[in-house]
Amino acid sequence: MFNSLKMARLDYFVFKSQIISYAALILMTVMFSLMGSSFVTLGITVAWFVALLSTNIFSIQEKNELEELYASLPFNLKSIIRGRYIFTFVNYALAMILTIIIGVSVSFMQKKNLDYADTFLGICISLLAFTIISGIQIPIYFKLGYTKAKAWCMIPFILVMAICILPFFLDAFLGIITGLMEHQMKLEIIILIISFIVLLVSYNLSVKCYQKSSRR
Amino acid sequence: MTENYLEIHKVKKSFTDFTLNDITFSLPKGYIMGLVGSNGAGKTTTIKLILNMLEKDQGKIDIFGYDSVENEKEIKQHIGVVSDKNFFVDSWTVKEIEKAISVFYDEWDHKIFQEMLQKFGLTDHIKIGNFSRGMQIKLMLACAFSHNAKLLILDEPTSGLDAAARSEFLEILQDYIKDGEKSVLFSTHITTDLEQVADYITYIERGELIFTGSMDELLQKYVVIKGAVNEITDELKNNILGIRQTNVGFEGLIGAEIGRKYKNKYILDNPTIDEIIIHINKEGR
Incomplete structure (x- = not known):
């Protein structure tokens, strides 16, 4: 496990030059909060943004041909993959914490009451969206490398976008959502379980894909 | 630790249009082995198999007497790799490289790293992307020497270096193995370099082992x-x-x-x- 944490730390050093891009996320979060957007909207924005940005690490890895660096260091393939997942989710978690702080601060400044239920639901939905997008993307990046994978990796974004706008077009779907919302806590638990399962499946897929990858 | 630092036994790896077939050779402790062959012969594939960048189809690779896959983490504590291309992020400085990779090694010695930087004339605040080819090679060597690597794996390290830089590199190698406790696997096209430093040669051609043995025997x-x-x-x-x-x-x-x-x-x-x-x-x- 320690090697995975060291690998995640290495990913941070690799990714360092891209951190400035998170300024755009901070700006968007402040804007949406001031506009009174719900926490679900904020959460999905964070999920989207971090999923898009954090995969730049695969681009840097490919551009600098870091496979040889990884091969020279004393850890194995699973540590590389676990470290990448840890890095990606820590990225997301920190962005989410920042978003919550900004959202709560803006609510406080606007003298609005904080809707805790909406906040927690937003966090869960955001986590699910992020897990689905990253869970699909990461194995594809490990298999194909950044350049070949980037077109395919738009698919999870489109999928999540489609799920978000479906309720507006399908009354039946809206009905299901409304029904689920009456048991919000159960819904949140189900979301967390689904996120965990998606993560597990994604990790195992990544191990298989990277092992068989011809790029190594 | 065994007498042979590297043992490759009947290793096979197949691709669609190429097969590395039945490769067997050993590198004893304290010696330099040249790995030669024409372009596409299988030298880099062999090195990738040793480093577990590829999964072999058959055969066994032992490093320091231990299986290279099962004991990968322990083995790589004592392996240094120098490649034909820089494998650090271009935007890193030397200082950042040490911060990034030193945590992986139990025996990383900051003092030795600083001494190597001084010896090789490398400054620690310049970005790696701005280093010359020779400086990049020296940096990879400095990293290898700083964690007490006992086995150096060199994949075309002297390609792109001028004669003076190559001569300097070969001197560093000879210095490295003089205590008799270290070995070098040196893959190169520039066979005149091997004639100066190599004790053993393994020659691979079109995925087949043509010869392995002492330089004199070849x-x-x-x-x-x-x-x-x-x-x-x-x-x-x-x-x-x-x-x-x-x-x-x-x-x-x-x-x-x-x-x-x-x-x-x-x-x-x-x-x-x-x-x-x-x-x-x-x-x-």
Whole structure:
């Protein structure tokens, strides 16, 4: 496990030059909060943004041909993959914490009451969206490398976008959502379980894909 | 630790259009082994198999007496790799490299790293992307020396270096192994470098092992045979490898023992590694 944490730390050093891009996320979060957007909207924005940005690490890895660096260091393939997942989710978690702080601060400044239920639901939905997008993307990046994978990796974004706008077009779907919302806590638990399962499946897929990858 | 730092036994790896087949060789402690072969012979594939960048189809690789896959983390504590291209992020400085990779090594020595930087004339606040090729090679060596690497794996490290830089590099290598406790696997096209430093040679051609053994054994195994065009006989043609015929004469490689039969009739010369590779490669086409 320690090697995975060291690998995640290495990913941070690799990714360092891209951190400035998170300024755009901070700006968007402040804007949406001031506009009174719900926490679900904020959460999905964070999920989207971090999923898009954090995969730049695969681009840097490919551009600098870091496979040889990884091969020279004393850890194995699973540590590389676990470290990448840890890095990606820590990225997301920190962005989410920042978003919550900004959202709560803006609510406080606007003298609005904080809707805790909406906040927690937003966090869960955001986590699910992020897990689905990253869970699909990461194995594809490990298999194909950044350049070949980037077109395919738009698919999870489109999928999540489609799920978000479906309720507006399908009354039946809206009905299901409304029904689920009456048991919000159960819904949140189900979301967390689904996120965990998606993560597990994604990790195992990544191990298989990277092992068989011809790029190594 | 065993006497052999690296043992490769009947390793096979197949791709769609290429197969590395039945590769077997050993690198003893305290020596430099050259890994030679023409382009696409399988040298880099062999190195990738040693480093677990590829999964072998068959065979066994032991490093320091331990299985290279099962004990990968422990083994790589004592392996240093120098590649033909810089494998650090271009935007990193030397200081950032140390911060990024030193945590992985139990025996990383900051003092030795600083000494190496000084010895090699590397400054720690310049970005790696701005280093010359020679400086990048020295940096990779500095990293390898700083964690007490006992086995250095070099994949074409001197390509792109001028003669002075190559000479300096070879001196560093000779210095590295002089305590008898370290070994080097040196894959290169520049065989004149190996003639200066290598004790052993493994020669791979088109995925097949042609030779593995001491440098002297390889150089004594063949002779270069030359003569006039009208002197060549059918018997000789059958024995020559990679014959080259021009208007004025012929040249080829022949086994040393067979060559002795012809010593009074033709010119026999000691071959260089290059000549062995050229003629065997030509023969295989």
